[in-house]
Amino acid sequence: MVELARSTRTAPDDCPGAGSSRCAACAARPFSVCAAVPDADLARLEAIAETVRLDRGQALVREGDPGTCVYNVTAGALRLSRLTPDGRRAVLGFAFAGDFLGLDRAPAWYVTIEALEPAAVCRFPRARFETLLAERRELETALLARASDALAAAQAQVLALARKSALERLASFLLSLPASDPMRPPPAGHIRLPMTRQEIADHLGLTLETVSRSFTRLKRAGAIRQVSLTEVEVVSGGALARAAGS
Amino acid sequence: MVELARSTRTAPDDCPGAGSSRCAACAARPFSVCAAVPDADLARLEAIAETVRLDRGQALVREGDPGTCVYNVTAGALRLSRLTPDGRRAVLGFAFAGDFLGLDRAPAWYVTIEALEPAAVCRFPRARFETLLAERRELETALLARASDALAAAQAQVLALARKSALERLASFLLSLPASDPMRPPPAGHIRLPMTRQEIADHLGLTLETVSRSFTRLKRAGAIRQVSLTEVEVVSGGALARAAGS
DNA sequence: CGTTCTCTTGACCAGCATCAAAATTTGTGG
DNA sequence: CCACAAATTTTGATGCTGGTCAAGAGAACG
Numbered sequence: 001m002v003e004l005a006r007s008t009r010t011a012p013d014d015c016p017g018a019g020s021s022r023c024a025a026c027a028a029r030p031f032s033v034c035a036a037v038p039d040a041d042l043a044r045l046e047a048i049a050e051t052v053r054l055d056r057g058q059a060l061v062r063e064g065d066p067g068t069c070v071y072n073v074t075a076g077a078l079r080l081s082r083l084t085p086d087g088r089r090a091v092l093g094f095a096f097a098g099d100f101l102g103l104d105r106a107p108a109w110y111v112t113i114e115a116l117e118p119a120a121v122c123r124f125p126r127a128r129f130e131t132l133l134a135e136r137r138e139l140e141t142a143l144l145a146r147a148s149d150a151l152a153a154a155q156a157q158v159l160a161l162a163r164k165s166a167l168e169r170l171a172s173f174l175l176s177l178p179a180s181d182p183m184r185p186p187p188a189g190h191i192r193l194p195m196t197r198q199e200i201a202d203h204l205g206l207t208l209e210t211v212s213r214s215f216t217r218l219k220r221a222g223a224i225r226q227v228s229l230t231e232v233e234v235v236s237g238g239a240l241a242r243a244a245g246s
Numbered sequence: 247m248v249e250l251a252r253s254t255r256t257a258p259d260d261c262p263g264a265g266s267s268r269c270a271a272c273a274a275r276p277f278s279v280c281a282a283v284p285d286a287d288l289a290r291l292e293a294i295a296e297t298v299r300l301d302r303g304q305a306l307v308r309e310g311d312p313g314t315c316v317y318n319v320t321a322g323a324l325r326l327s328r329l330t331p332d333g334r335r336a337v338l339g340f341a342f343a344g345d346f347l348g349l350d351r352a353p354a355w356y357v358t359i360e361a362l363e364p365a366a367v368c369r370f371p372r373a374r375f376e377t378l379l380a381e382r383r384e385l386e387t388a389l390l391a392r393a394s395d396a397l398a399a400a401q402a403q404v405l406a407l408a409r410k411s412a413l414e415r416l417a418s419f420l421l422s423l424p425a426s427d428p429m430r431p432p433p434a435g436h437i438r439l440p441m442t443r444q445e446i447a448d449h450l451g452l453t454l455e456t457v458s459r460s461f462t463r464l465k466r467a468g469a470i471r472q473v474s475l476t477e478v479e480v481v482s483g484g485a486l487a488r489a490a491g492s
Numbered sequence: 493c494g495t496t497c498t499c500t501t502g503a504c505c506a507g508c509a510t511c512a513a514a515a516t517t518t519g520t521g522g
Numbered sequence: 523c524c525a526c527a528a529a530t531t532t533t534g535a536t537g538c539t540g541g542t543c544a545a546g547a548g549a550a551c552g
Contacts, residue, residue, distance in 0.1 A: 082405050084410065088410075092401045103393070103397060104394040104395075105391060140390065145351060147349070148349055151393060151396050151397050154400035154404060158336060159328050159336040161407035162336040162451030163335070165539080166539075202408070205407060205408030206540075207541060207542080208499080209500080209540085209542085213500080245332065443530075453509055454530090456509075458531060459508095
C-alpha cells in the first residue's frame with residue numbers, strides 16, 4: 001500500500017526510493033508469490049528485497065534493459081507496453097499490487113513498465129532470487145501458477161483483439177478490471193480507471209477517440225455512469241455484460 | 247480429454263490410437279519438457295504416458311472439457327482456438343512437435359485443440375503427472391520456461407493484433423513459422439503452411455479474403471513465391487521483413 | 493484564473509469486411 | 523488415369539467500422 005511505502009526509509013541513490021522491506025507487515029503479501037514463502041523463511045526474502053517507489057509516469061524497466069532484477073508490485077498500478085519499430089504502442093496489460101514482474105527468464109526485458117500512478121514494488125536481484133527459488137520449491141510452483149494466469153489473460157486479450165468490436169472490447173475490459181486490483185477493491189459496482197483513454201486505447205488496439213465514443217455509447221445504453229474521469233459506476237451489469245458479448 | 251469427456255468408443259483403452267510409449271526413442275524428446283527428465287528416470291515417464299494419434303480435423307480437447315490430462319506433442323501440427331459466445335473464432339496459436347499442452351492448472355480447458363494434419367501426442371493423466379512433477383524439480387523448471395515462452399508468444403500476438411496492418415501481420419506470421427516446428431525444418435528459405443487461409447485469418451484477426459489478398463501483395467512485392475498452397479518460398483527475406491514492419 | 497493536458501464530439505476517409513463469383517486445388521468413383 | 527464434384531482460394535465490387543483530422547469542452551495544476 002502507498003502508506004507502507006511511505007513509511008519505509010529512503011535509501012542509497014543507486015535506486016531512488018529504495019529501502020529495506022518488512023515482508024511480515026507487507027499488505028500485498030497475501031496476493032503475491034511471496035505468500036508461498038513460510039513466515040519462518042521471510043528473513044531470506046527480506047535480505048534480498050528492496051522497496052522501490054515510483055512516481056506517476058516513471059519507468060521501472062524499459063524494453064531492452066538487461067533482466068538483472070525481478071519485481072513484485074506492492075502498491076499502485078503499472079503499465080506493461082511494447083512498441084513497434086516505428087513507434088506504435090501496444091499496452092500488453094496492467095499490473096497491480098500482488099503482481100510479479102519478470103516471469104520470463106529472458107536476458108533482456110521485452111516490455112517497458114511504467115507507473116500509472118504513485119506505485120511501489122519490491123525489487124529482487126534475479127540471481128539471488130533464483131538461488132532462493134532453488135531452495136524454496138513452493139516459490140517456483142507459485143511462479144508457474146502466476147505464469148499460467150498471465151498466459152490465460154494474454155490469450156483472452158488475443159480473442160478480444162482478434163474478434164471483438166470496439167464496444168465489446170471496452171465492455172469486456174471494464175468487467176475485467178475490478179478483479180485485477182485485490183488490494184484496492186472499489187466500492188461495489190464501481191470501477192477505478194487509473195489509466196488514461198490513450199492507455200486504454202493502446203490496450204484495446206483502438207484510438208483514444210474510439211474509446212471515448214465507446215464510453216459514450218455505454219453511457220447512453222444505460223450500462224455505466226461516469227463518476228469522474230477515473231471512476232465509473234456500473235448502472236446495469238446486465239447491459240454491460242451484453243455489450244461485452246456475454 | 248476429448249475421449250474421456252464425450253466419446254465412448256470401442257478402443258481397448260477408450261482412446262483410439264493409444265499405445266505405450268518408448269520415451270528413449272522419441273524423436274520429439276530433445277525439444278520437449280521431457281528432455282528435463284534424465285534417462286535414468288524415463289521409466290517413470292513411460293509408465294504414465296500413452297501415445298494418442300489424431301487424424302486431420304480431430305479434436306484432442308474442447309473448450310470446457312475437464313482438465314484431466316496433459317499432453318506433449320510428438321508429431322504433426324495442432325490448432326489452439328477459442329470461440330466467442332456467438333461463434334466467432336480466434337486461433338490463439340499452433341502447436342508442433344515438442345510443445346506442451348496443459349500449462350494452465352485450470353480445472354477445465356479454455357481452448358479447443360484440433361489436429362491440422364495427422365498428429366501424435368503423448369497423454370499423461372494430470373494427477374500422475376503432477377506427482378512426477380513433485381519429485382522431479384527440473385520438470386517444473388522446464389514447464390516454467392515453456393510457460394514463459396508461451397507468454398512471450400501471446401504478447402507478441404497482442405502487439406500484432408493491436409497495432410499492425412493486415413500485411414504486417416501476415417509477414418510477421420510467415421517469419422515466425424519456421425522456428426516453431428523444430429522436428430520438421432523445411433528446406434532453407436521455404437515455409438510450410440499446414441493450416442488453411444481461414445485458420446491463418448482466425449489467427450491474425452482477419453478474414454480469409456484479406457489473408458489471400460495479403461499473400462498476393464507479398465507475391466507481387468517479390469517477397470515470396472507460392473510453391474503450393476501449403477508451402478511458400480521466401481524469395482526476398484529483406485522484402486518480407488520490411489513488410490512485417492521490421 | 494489562465495495555461496496545459498485530457499477528453500469529447502463532429503466530419504470525413506481508409507482499411508478491412510462483406511457479398512458475390514470465378515479460378516484452382518483436392519477428393520472420389522469409374 | 524480421367525472426369526466430375528466438393529472444397530478452398532483468389533479476385534472483384536461495395537459498404538461499414540474504426541481511423542484521421544480538427545475543433546471545442548472539461549479537468550488539473552501552478
